[in-house]
Amino acid sequence: MTVYAAGAVLWREEGDGLKVALIHRARYDDWSWPKGKVDPGEVLPQTAVREIREETGLRVKLGIRLDIVKYTLPSGAPKEVHYWAARVTDKSLRKSTFKPSEEVASVEWRTPAQARELLTYDFDRDILQRVEDLYTLGKLKTKPVVIQRHAQAMPRSEWKNGKNIDDGARPLTPLGAKQAIALIPLLKAFGVKRVYSSPWTRCANTVKPFAKNQKLPIIERHQVSELGNKKGPRRTANVVDDIVKSGLPSVLCSHRPALPTILDTLSKYGNANQEILLHEGRALEPGEMMVVHLTAKKADTVRSIVAIETYAPLVTIE
Known part of the structure; x- marks a missing residue:
């Protein structure tokens, strides 16, 4: 072994x-x-x-x-x-x-x-x-942007059960709640200092344990919710650009349908090989994260991607 x-x-x-x-x-x-x-x-x-x-x-x-x-x-x-x-x-x-x-x-x-x-x-x-x-090459000092897919949530069919219930309120499952807690040491390991999230319950509750642990506010952006991205992908992209340009180690928690827009926006900061890796991020499973390391912010320079890693929180299913 x-x-x-x-x-x-x-x-x-x-x-x-x-x-x-x-x-x-x-x-x-x-x-x-x-x-x-x-x-x-x-x-x-x-x-x-x-x-x-x-x-x-x-x-x-x-x-x-x-x-x-x-x-x-x-x-x-x-x-x-x-x-x-x-x-x-x-x-x-x-x-x-x-x-x-x-x-x-x-x-x-x-x-x-x-x-x-x-x-x-x-x-x-x-x-x-x-x-x-x-x-x-000036690529040793980096700051991450972590793209986080929300943890496991209650299935849509089970949540709505034939009723007209707001999908934005769909909660995490018990496993999803464990995943959210297990994300704390992973996000801490990469020094995340700013927390962005879709305001929908399953996203906000995925990053809430980390934000509480680190005493950080959750910055909600409706543009990265499923509905926000569907209505205006350009506005979703603007949020991603703003996060990159800030130069701060950040996590952005969103939904699978919004991932293509988010990752395509990030791809313009990388090369062809990195674009392929980012494309693979569309298949992130619930709770998984993609850590995108970009060069640290400097005056009048455009940040560029140096490396990409993907991780999943480790939880025990009882």
Whole structure:
């Protein structure tokens, strides 16, 4: 059975240069990136953030996923380690709670050249090269726009039951409510700071637990409801453009019928390959999210898509 783990290359700018953080594990006498195994009930981004906190004392938000390293353990079991880039702010660095332990003896910030000499494993050097390339291209610092399909809702036929009942009030099922709660650590992992939603009940209640957890208001936009998109897809697109142009890490919760408009609008910020990936987002299942990483906002520049990831909340069906 494959052993899954997750971690990140922590990076920051010091002066005009790039610095990355390595950990020294005394037990193995090696230098590597912070990482660790998935705990039961976790999704990989959640694991990465938790492990970084435990090993380095730093609270971080994930940027783009860098690579997946695969190798075989001494036991013969295959292992996969998923790595993200994670920028460390000055504030986070000041609040670090790192203390040397048996697992991690030290955390050291080094230039890429110094890190390349210190790193024990070749595959870690490959990941470092990816980070350097992104930094040179100005694509290492990103901010996400998360497109969230609402969690599982009561079927239309069951809700209306032959009656003329407002579909906008259709609620989440018990499973959908669990999905909404399970989204909290996923959205936190990517540092979402602004919450947009269709005002319809099933969308608003999907992001409500996260918004409450983070003490964020839910910004309702009727233009991204099913009816709003049907009546005026151009207005739906305008909402998406405004979110992208804001440059803030955001989540937008909407409905399957509105996804084509939302994703087509995002596609103009990407290339042909990314357009294909965005097109696949039309098939998002209830509760699933697509994380679209765009270059950070700069004056008089148009943001562009760097990477796209898709995740589903992990829930237990009793």
